[in-house]
Amino acid sequence: MSTTTFRKHNVLPGFNISLGYTLLYLCLIVLIPLSAAFFKTYEMGWQGFWATVTAPRVIASYKLSFGTSLLAATINAFSGLLIAWVLVRYDFWGRRFIDALVDLPFALPTAVAGIALTAIYAGNGWIGQFFEPYGIKIAFTPLGILVALTFIGLPFVVRTVQPVLEDLETELEEAAASLGADRLQTFLRVILPAIGPALITGFALAFARAVGEYGSVIFIAGNVPMVSEITPLLIITKLEQYDYAGATAIAVSMLVVSFVLLLIINLLQGWTKKRREA
């Protein structure tokens, strides 16, 4: 047995060249350029870095970016679970069409999504006009940012929960029902724990994407400093003022958060996989 395993990974050619090329390309395109951001910040020194990333305008942008992203990911968690459930469990006219269309936010360029959402959620837009009489402005306020982030995060939860829900055996639900659980109890006690890891993974993915999102947000946000200015926009603003060090410092603070999120997502995905295999 051990000899077959040993041979298994040695008869095939091309290990050195394929791994070598992979590492080279990875370093040239991703790792070395990313390290440039950290080197640039290192030149600034800790004091300069800290002063830049804790300036009131930057803090306001963090609060806005992380706050709206958290809210959008929460909306995505609920609506994504609902959509995944409906797609897996029910048969209705147009189901396959909707299933395909769920991925639209992945495929639609963010700038297009941005101007389309702005047009319909503006005060005179198709949807915005219904809110305008009540004094609710959506476009050009933080509420607009929430709409854009909800749009781009939509497919994540659906696509992580859907396969787990499809794998779920109905025997468990039958057993729960036969033991006297009503449908809501079965959902809360049997189904939800089973799809829990996938749901949290989808939530984390949507959140990570929302924090860095730029294209769809800038059109609808209004971009008022301290009020509706997201962190990625602040990086661009600093760049346009030729404040490369400032832009990089903010970028590094965001990168650190992204790396932590990536680590958490990896752990979550491992957890989901283990659950599905068990």
Add this chain to the structure above:
Amino acid sequence: MAGSTTMATTSTLSLHQAPGAKGGSSATTEPAFVCWLLIGSALAFLTLFLFVPLVAVFVEALRKGFGPFFAALVEPDAVSAIKLTLITAAIAVPLNLVFGVSAAWAIAKFQFRGKQFLITLIDLPFSVSPVIAGLIYVLIFGANGWFGTYLQDNDIKIIFAVPGIVLATIFVTFPFVARELIPLMEAQGSEEEEAARVLGANGFQIFWKVTLPNIKWGLIYGVILCNARAMGEFGAVSVVSGHIRGLTNTLPLHVEILYNEYNFSAAFATASLLALLALVTLGLKSIVEWRSAKLIDADAPTENIQK
């Protein structure tokens, strides 16, 4: 325990009277009105967030009729934006395709230390904000960057020029092909390739005649997604482009410029082109998914014997 048995009978009975959905016994589904309520609210949400924006793009594009619509698309700046977008995708997608295949080959067919870490690093560009993706290339190739003086002395332009746009696009579309292929090739194992090797095939033959037919659909899937993102990328490209009309404007940047000039109908006309690309992408994706599902469902056992 005795109590629960009686409860079970009654609850199953009451559930049996409820109409079910999508087959299955009535113990595993909800009453009809709950079904319709859930379907209704899911559709309402999707309408507000997906259908209406999509329809709005086309309605706004055609608001002034077909004449201005086509005029906006054949205008010289628009044509050069289309060209640049196509060129960028034509460079970025094949490069990431070669990388994706090579990474998947190394990761799926061989065991080595740090494999999981390598997969995480490949996914890294997905968790980096597009704006930061643009910024890091400015730090390297920009006027004050690492190679700034060298590039200026030799009159090579990367930032605010086409090479920068291509680089930023490669970065944001980096993982697409690799992440489609790695799980697929891992699931398929390497028995077929080993058999080919034993029968005397060389590496190129093994890949071309054994591996490629097996991963064909996953490969196409990855390329479609990679291409859609390459043509539609906005944030990263925006940082390195410099927005020079007719020279360094891709389609999404052209949309932004027109929009900021309050030329809404032209902006939406250009945007509709990109929305059409998105719809074609989704269509192709569905076809690929359908084909590969069919392959797994029906053909897989017999196909392996026949080939």
